Amino acid sequence: xxxxxxxxxxxxxxxxxxxxxxxxxxxxxxxxxxxxxxxxxxxxxxxxxxxxxxxxxxxxxxxxxxxxxxxxxxxxxxxxxxxxxxxxxxxxxxxxxxxxxxxxxxxxxxxxxxxxxxxxxxxxxxxxxxxxxxxxxxxxxxxxxxxxxxxxxxxxxxxxxxxxxxxxxxxxxxxxxxxxxxxxxxxxxxxxxxxxxxxxxxxxxxxxxxxxxxxxxxxxxxxxxxxxxxxxxxxxxxxxxxxxxxxxxxxxxxxxxxxxxxxxxxxxxxxxxxxxxxxxxxxxxxxxxxxxxxxxxxxxxxxxxxxxxxxxxxxxxxxxxxxxxxxxxxxxxxxxxxxxxxxxxxxxxxxxxxxxxxxxxxxxxxxxxxxxxxxxxxxxxxxxxxxxxxxxxxx
Amino acid sequence: xxxxxxxxxxxxxxxxxxxxxxxxxxxxxxxxxxxxxxxxxxxxxxxxxxxxxxxxxxxxxxxxxxxxxxxxxxxxxxxxxxxxxxxxxxxxxxxxxxxxxxxxxxxxxxxxxxxxxxxxxxxxxxxxxxxxxxxxxxxxxxxxxxxxxxxxxxxxxxxxxxxxxxxxxxxxxxxxxxxxxxxxxxxxxxxxxxxxxxxxxxxxxxxxxxxxxxxxxxxxxxxxxxxxxxxxxxxxxxxxxxxxxxxxxxxxxxxxxxxxxxxxxxxxxxxxxxxxxxxxxxxxxxxxxxxxx
Numbered sequence: 001x002x003x004x005x006x007x008x009x010x011x012x013x014x015x016x017x018x019x020x021x022x023x024x025x026x027x028x029x030x031x032x033x034x035x036x037x038x039x040x041x042x043x044x045x046x047x048x049x050x051x052x053x054x055x056x057x058x059x060x061x062x063x064x065x066x067x068x069x070x071x072x073x074x075x076x077x078x079x080x081x082x083x084x085x086x087x088x089x090x091x092x093x094x095x096x097x098x099x100x101x102x103x104x105x106x107x108x109x110x111x112x113x114x115x116x117x118x119x120x121x122x123x124x125x126x127x128x129x130x131x132x133x134x135x136x137x138x139x140x141x142x143x144x145x146x147x148x149x150x151x152x153x154x155x156x157x158x159x160x161x162x163x164x165x166x167x168x169x170x171x172x173x174x175x176x177x178x179x180x181x182x183x184x185x186x187x188x189x190x191x192x193x194x195x196x197x198x199x200x201x202x203x204x205x206x207x208x209x210x211x212x213x214x215x216x217x218x219x220x221x222x223x224x225x226x227x228x229x230x231x232x233x234x235x236x237x238x239x240x241x242x243x244x245x246x247x248x249x250x251x252x253x254x255x256x257x258x259x260x261x262x263x264x265x266x267x268x269x270x271x272x273x274x275x276x277x278x279x280x281x282x283x284x285x286x287x288x289x290x291x292x293x294x295x296x297x298x299x300x301x302x303x304x305x306x307x308x309x310x311x312x313x314x315x316x317x318x319x320x321x322x323x324x325x326x327x328x329x330x331x332x333x334x335x336x337x338x339x340x341x342x343x344x345x346x347x348x349x350x351x352x353x354x355x356x357x358x359x360x361x362x363x364x365x366x367x368x369x370x371x372x373x374x375x376x377x378x379x380x381x382x383x384x385x386x387x388x389x390x391x392x393x394x395x
Numbered sequence: 396x397x398x399x400x401x402x403x404x405x406x407x408x409x410x411x412x413x414x415x416x417x418x419x420x421x422x423x424x425x426x427x428x429x430x431x432x433x434x435x436x437x438x439x440x441x442x443x444x445x446x447x448x449x450x451x452x453x454x455x456x457x458x459x460x461x462x463x464x465x466x467x468x469x470x471x472x473x474x475x476x477x478x479x480x481x482x483x484x485x486x487x488x489x490x491x492x493x494x495x496x497x498x499x500x501x502x503x504x505x506x507x508x509x510x511x512x513x514x515x516x517x518x519x520x521x522x523x524x525x526x527x528x529x530x531x532x533x534x535x536x537x538x539x540x541x542x543x544x545x546x547x548x549x550x551x552x553x554x555x556x557x558x559x560x561x562x563x564x565x566x567x568x569x570x571x572x573x574x575x576x577x578x579x580x581x582x583x584x585x586x587x588x589x590x591x592x593x594x595x596x597x598x599x600x601x602x603x604x605x606x607x608x609x610x611x612x613x614x615x616x617x618x619x620x621x622x623x624x625x626x627x628x629x630x631x632x633x634x635x636x637x638x639x640x641x642x643x644x645x646x647x648x649x650x651x652x653x654x655x656x657x658x659x660x661x662x663x664x665x666x667x668x669x670x671x672x673x674x675x676x677x678x679x680x681x682x683x684x685x686x687x688x
């Protein structure tokens with residue numbers, strides 16, 4: 001490496017630092033959230049996710065107050081072997097530990113007043129003891145949360161432990177295959193939006209095809225006015241239309257049906273579709289169309305043979321964005337489908353409202369919901385970028 | 396489209412001129428032969444109900460925590476933040492080998508729903524009264540010896556916290572478009588400027604920026620539309636509590652929580668009025684494109 005290229009690399013150092021720094025900041029929230037989704041309830045609620053790999057609570061306190069006599073593994077005293085599950089299982093609450101402090105062992109008081117840990121540390125110490133003795137050996141990370149979310153088991157205990165103890169809630173049978181059909185579970189909530197999103201992506205796609213072409217290449221009177229109206233409508237907030245449409249649906253019985261949602265998304269998707277396609281087809285060179293007309297091609301042939309094949313990337317990106325939009329939508333789904341056919345976003349919002357602190361369940365529910373869009377997005381990223389930039393860059 | 400867009404819009408205009416519950420025309424309470432301002436009662440409510448108009452000072456202060464003030468904050472900070480970050484990364488990433496990776500990472504949140512993003516950031520902003528902080532941000536404050544803050548409850552801080560989430564989600568969008576714009580800048584011009592002794596800063600401000608100006612306008616107008624329509628993020632994260640409401644959220648509250656469709660419709664119309672300049676800009680652009688072709 002020459003001196004020159006070395007200096008070049010060095011002068012780029014601030015650029016590297018800025019870019020990598022920003023990437024790290026952008027990744028941390030999602031990363032932390034994935035870690036939390038794998039942790040146990042207690043851990044997730046008590047310690048930060050970044051401590052997952054460091055000492056668990058209680059280890060430091062145990063080291064300070066108990067390790068001197070009992071040893072680091074708890075097995076140093078044969079009479080009081082803290083690694084023995086039979087002994088430790090007698091203590092289920094930290095107050096029971098306090099009762100042993102005044103007892104005398106070998107003529108010495110167990111733990112003199114001054115050396116006693118405060119209540120919070122004591123609770124942590126008990127957790128630690130139960131961990132090292134194997135009474136409740138909870139791993140640092142597990143996938144039980146995902147199972148709980150899929151079957152719809154909400155609470156502080158896991159689906160497995162509930163079923164083992166026979167304390168599962170009434171809507172669960174403890175037969176995994178049938179519990180996956182539980183309407184409160186995410187497995188069902190995962191299927192519903194798929195059922196909503198696929199037709200709601202295809203419909204505007206087909207509908208808009210000809211309209212787009214007309215907008216981009218045909219010259220009819222009032223075209224600009226019509227386009228102006230289109231842009232104006234695009235800016236109209238969706239919420240404005242919910243009530244009138246809802247009244248309409250109530251009259252024809254479409255509330256709570258998939259058909260109603262499909263049609264709604266089609267109506268709105270069409271707007272964006274026409275806008276995007278106009279920009280894209282509009283950016284195709286005019287000459288090819290003119291030469292096609294010169295050769296005697298009809299509008300239909302020009303559309304079918306030229307505009308359509310050339311606009312495949314834009315069509316693909318249109319489909320991706322419509323799919324993402326429908327998949328991620330909360331409002332339309334809650335108004336028209338609501339609890340009758342709950343989707344993922346509906347269930348997650350429900351969890352946010354009802355659980356508040358049930359972090360570990362929320363995270364994997366949310367993680368399940370972002371999984372599919374991420375896959376679609378990354379697999380087809382090239383098309384997304386082309387679609388977004390259509391018509392916005394002159395070149 | 397007629398059913399899904401035109402009909403609801405007309406319906407909204409009609410609703411805004413009825414009583415707040417929508418059961419009669421707003422004019423019905425008027426006496427004959429006198430000017431009747433009650434027609435616009437819902438509009439008066441939409442514009443002034445959040446303000447404390449007892450003195451000029453209170454009006455000013457309450458304006459900045461009303462939905463209008465919040466929307467202005469969002470417009471200023473989110474648009475400049477997302478576009479600023481977008482431009483910064485687009486320009487810098489152009490010079491490193493892992494450009495596409497860096498852009499993908501920042502682009503990633505685009506595919507996450509507002510609900511998902513709301514959940515993700517609730518963890519970042521989590522606040523415990525006393526005890527260990529499990530939210531990253533408060534833990535960092537702790538490490539530097541600061542006092543943990545209830546980030547989503549303290550106003551006006553909370554609005555800025557929500558704006559950060561918005562930037563996190565939308566900067567990727569700006570990057571993609573701006574970076575495509577940058578790639579279209581002819582390298583000869585830049586080379587020529589460098590040969591004439593212009594430094595990077597000068598090249599950026601005098602050559603790159605003017606060339607990508609039209610792309611930049613598109614990004615800014617798109618972001619403005621996004622901010623004006625923004626609803627879900629505030630709805631999921633705070634439900635508009637602690638004075639984080641936006642105009643779109645107020646519309647929802649009036650319509651679905653207070654069940655006053657008349658007022659909700661008036662708020663919607665006010666929001667629509669704000670978007671007219673953007674519609675105008677977009678049409679101008681459309682006409683320019685037509686002229687070029």
